[in-house]
Amino acid sequence: MFAKRILILIPHPDDEIAGCAAAIARARAEGARVFGAYLSQGCIPREDFWPWQRGAYQKRVARRMLEAEKAADFLGLNIVTKNVQRPARRIWRELKDVKVEVEASIRLCAPEVLWVPAFEGGNPDHDALNALASKSGLPVFEFSEYHLAGGRAHSNTFIAKRGGEITLALSPEEQKMKRAAFRLYESERGNVAGLRLTQEQFRPLPRYDYSKPPHEGKLWYERFQWAPFRPPRVDYTKSAEVAAAIADFLEARGERREAS
Numbered sequence: 001m002f003a004k005r006i007l008i009l010i011p012h013p014d015d016e017i018a019g020c021a022a023a024i025a026r027a028r029a030e031g032a033r034v035f036g037a038y039l040s041q042g043c044i045p046r047e048d049f050w051p052w053q054r055g056a057y058q059k060r061v062a063r064r065m066l067e068a069e070k071a072a073d074f075l076g077l078n079i080v081t082k083n084v085q086r087p088a089r090r091i092w093r094e095l096k097d098v099k100v101e102v103e104a105s106i107r108l109c110a111p112e113v114l115w116v117p118a119f120e121g122g123n124p125d126h127d128a129l130n131a132l133a134s135k136s137g138l139p140v141f142e143f144s145e146y147h148l149a150g151g152r153a154h155s156n157t158f159i160a161k162r163g164g165e166i167t168l169a170l171s172p173e174e175q176k177m178k179r180a181a182f183r184l185y186e187s188e189r190g191n192v193a194g195l196r197l198t199q200e201q202f203r204p205l206p207r208y209d210y211s212k213p214p215h216e217g218k219l220w221y222e223r224f225q226w227a228p229f230r231p232p233r234v235d236y237t238k239s240a241e242v243a244a245a246i247a248d249f250l251e252a253r254g255e256r257r258e259a260s
Contacts, residue, residue, distance in 0.1 A: 001141050001166060001202055002027045007035045007080070007111035009102060009133055011125040012042040012088050013068035014185045015117055016077065019143040019156070021181050022174040022200050023115075024075050036072060037081035037105040039098055039129065041065055042188075045087040049232050063187055071184045081105045089235060092128035092242050095249040099132055106136065114140045119208050120147035120159055121219030124235070124242040131210040131246045140205040146195060148220040155195045159215050162206040169199050211247035213239040 006027055010016050016024070016036060024034050042064045046057040065084055072079050081101055091098055116133040117126035122145050133140045149159040158165060170178065175197045182189075213219060221235045230236065 001113065002030050002032055003112035003139075004031065005033050005035070005109060005111045006113055006115060007037060007105060007109055008077070008115045009105075009117075009129050010036050010038050011091050011117060011123065011129050012040055013038055013064055013071065014042065014182075014188050015126070015145065016075065017071060017178065017181045017185065018195055019117055019145045020115060020200055020202075021075060021178045022168055022170050023143070023202065024077060025174065025177065026168065028076050033109075034075075034077055035080045035105070035109040035111060036077045037102065038068055038079065039081065039083055039091055039101060040086040040088050040125065041084045042068070042088050044089055044232060044235075048089070053232070060187070064185075067185045067187060071181060074181055074184060078109070080108045088125060089237065091125035092237075092245055095128055095132055095245070098129070102132060102136065106138070111138065114138050115202070116140060116142055116205070118142040118144045118147075118158065119210070119214050120144060120149070121214040121221070121239065122146045123221055124237050124239075127210075127214065127242060128246055128249075130205070131208070131250060134205055134208070134210075135250070141202045142205050144201045146220055147215070148218060148223055149215040151217055153220075156199050157201055158203065162203065164204045166202045167199055168201070170197060210250060211243050213243055 008016055027034055041061045043060050046054050114133050114136055116130050119127050119130040144156050144158050146155040147159055178197050219239050224234045225236055227234055
């Protein structure tokens with residue numbers, strides 16, 4: 001996991017804090033060079049905001065990307081890719097283009113290992129990027145961020161053991177550092193407030209059947225879809241749509257991975 005050269009595939013700026021801030025610090029303390037590929041600018045699409053909010057959209061994007069730069073500097077993360085055009089909620093729809101960006105990032109920094117968000121239903125972009133990483137040809141470790149398995153909110157802990165789990169118990173100093181890192185994403189304060197700061201979990205990427213949702217029942221991003229007036233912060237993507245998009249992408253290359 002703590003190779004000499006690590007590339008983190010970051011779907012949205014702040015995922016590097018939520019999932020692996022302490023792990024980055026530990027890896028660097030052991031002499032690793034850690035790189036980051038930001039594969040979206042993190043803001044939801046302009047058309048998903050309320051009409052009266054859309055005029056300030058570019059200011060929102062610029063703010064989020066400035067926060068990402070400050071976070072990368074704070075963590076000692078070397079940015080190799082920074083896609084400021086792609087909004088959040090688009091990675092799972094644009095896997096062909098994302099694949100090209102990931103391959104370019106790998107060429108730029110020559111990593112020995114990839115870190116990627118877990119396949120756990122926290123966010124459609126996380127799950128799609130996990131599937132893409134599985135075909136990178138490199139060793140991959142996934143890190144848990146958040147999920148709703150069993151109908152309960154969980155953070156930084158996997159849905160179930162699949163083998164090789166690594167739990168990093170965060171020291172008081174690491175917890176303080178992670179809180180400080182979160183504060184750099186002031187624009188996302190409401191979204192990250194509920195995450196735990198006591199541990200981070202990693203494991204070698206298991207074999208998944210990406211044509212199915214990560215767990216039964218509602219996924220994290222589906223939990224508020226009952227709202228009838230479609231507020232911008234609610235993602236109305238259905239898990240079946242994401243699973244079908246991932247399966248189509250992998251099958252187009254004869255690369256679908258079946259569950260072990």
